[in-house]
Amino acid sequence: MQTSRATSFLRGKYVAGESEAQGVERALTLLQDCGIRSSLFYMGEYVDTLDLVAQNVENKVKVAEALRDHALDIHISVDPTQIGHHIDPALVEDRAYRIARTIKDAIGNKTDGVNCLMFDMEDASLNDPTIAIHNKLQNEGFPVALTLQAYLYRTEADLAAQIARGSRVRLVKGAFAAGSELAFQSTNEIKDNSRKLIAMMLSQEAREAGFYPIIATHDTRLHDFAIAQARRNGWKPGSYEFEMLLGVREDVAKRLSENGERVRLYVPFGRDWWPHAARRLGENPANAVLLARSLAS
Ligand SMILES: Cc1cc2nc3c(=O)[nH]c(=O)nc-3n(C[C@H](O)[C@H](O)[C@H](O)COP(=O)(O)OP(=O)(O)OC[C@H]3O[C@@H](n4cnc5c(N)ncnc54)[C@H](O)[C@@H]3O)c2cc1C
Numbered sequence: 001m002q003t004s005r006a007t008s009f010l011r012g013k014y015v016a017g018e019s020e021a022q023g024v025e026r027a028l029t030l031l032q033d034c035g036i037r038s039s040l041f042y043m044g045e046y047v048d049t050l051d052l053v054a055q056n057v058e059n060k061v062k063v064a065e066a067l068r069d070h071a072l073d074i075h076i077s078v079d080p081t082q083i084g085h086h087i088d089p090a091l092v093e094d095r096a097y098r099i100a101r102t103i104k105d106a107i108g109n110k111t112d113g114v115n116c117l118m119f120d121m122e123d124a125s126l127n128d129p130t131i132a133i134h135n136k137l138q139n140e141g142f143p144v145a146l147t148l149q150a151y152l153y154r155t156e157a158d159l160a161a162q163i164a165r166g167s168r169v170r171l172v173k174g175a176f177a178a179g180s181e182l183a184f185q186s187t188n189e190i191k192d193n194s195r196k197l198i199a200m201m202l203s204q205e206a207r208e209a210g211f212y213p214i215i216a217t218h219d220t221r222l223h224d225f226a227i228a229q230a231r232r233n234g235w236k237p238g239s240y241e242f243e244m245l246l247g248v249r250e251d252v253a254k255r256l257s258e259n260g261e262r263v264r265l266y267v268p269f270g271r272d273w274w275p276h277a278a279r280r281l282g283e284n285p286a287n288a289v290l291l292a293r294s295l296a297s
Pocket residue numbers: 119120121122147149172173174175176216217218219220243244245248249265266279280281283284
């Protein structure tokens with residue numbers, strides 16, 4: 001599917017390009033043209049060879065180095081399984097330090113932007129190790145952020161701990177399957193829990209703790225809920241942000257940005273683009289119809 005001409009429209013829609021330079025170029029264009037920030041993500045998760053880990057790390061590091069030469073506001077998204085978790089969990093720390101150190105050195109004394117290493121959250125077996133490495137780097141003063149998933153029961157406690165630490169947290173609903181012993185199963189329960197967690201993220205207590213909320217969803221009712229909470233509790237636009245995926249409901253992202261909200265898009269790049277596009281395809285029936293037509297022609 002990745003090499004088929006019939007699928008190339010999906011690559012154009014959801015992926016910035018193959019190279020780190022194309023990822024950075026898209027981040028610059030989004031910022032200059034629309035005031036929208038980026039989370040750059042070199043694709044390639046759940047890898048099991050050291051060569052692929054090295055390739056992943058090099059691409060993250062190259063993006064971090066771009067911070068030296070460009071006025072960017074970027075998160076560099078990293079999945080622990082991209083940087084060696086499935087080969088040897090001990091390797092992850094070494095690689096994460098390298099990426100975080102490059103970001104820190106490249107930022108130098110610049111104070112504009114919320115540039116950081118964003119730990120994405122994968123399946124439930126990765127929760128504890130991901131939080132542990134995030135906390136370790138944060139304790140040592142590295143610019144890091146953490147993703148938490150609203151579908152998990154444990155997230156309320158994890159979020160409370162991160163609020164107390166004054167962290168940067170990206171809240172998502174959760175893209176992995178987990179059993180009812182770990183996670184809410186229905187869409188309504190996950191939405192209700194998202195609301196509860198957003199209220200915690202945008203509480204007065206969180207603001208006073210220096211917490212930085214990132215609400216990552218395409219759900220406009222959750223955007224409205226978050227904005228109402230922010231207004232009620234004295235959060236100014238720019239002291240929290242919304243994040244969405246490149247190519248998904250970009251009209252909503254642009255409208256939020258035009259209304260003065262801080263918005264970030266998750267901008268994937270790299271050669272291994274089909275798994276990411278296939279997930280977007282599953283979320284949007286209109287794309288599935290377009291793909292079927294394209295394959296048939
Ligand atoms: C920036 C970002 C980072 C993420 N990082 C992680 C992570 O680290 N770990 C993790 O488990 N999950 C991650 N996710 C995925 C997340 O967990 C959800 O699976 C995903 O965002 C769908 O939930 P939703 O809240 O956006 O919207 P939904 O409730 O699925 O949808 C809300 C609305 O958006 C529309 N919509 C959704 N997707 C599409 C689409 N492709 N095309 C058109 N319309 C669409 C729906 O039709 C609906 O109207 C991330 C998501 C984002 C936005």
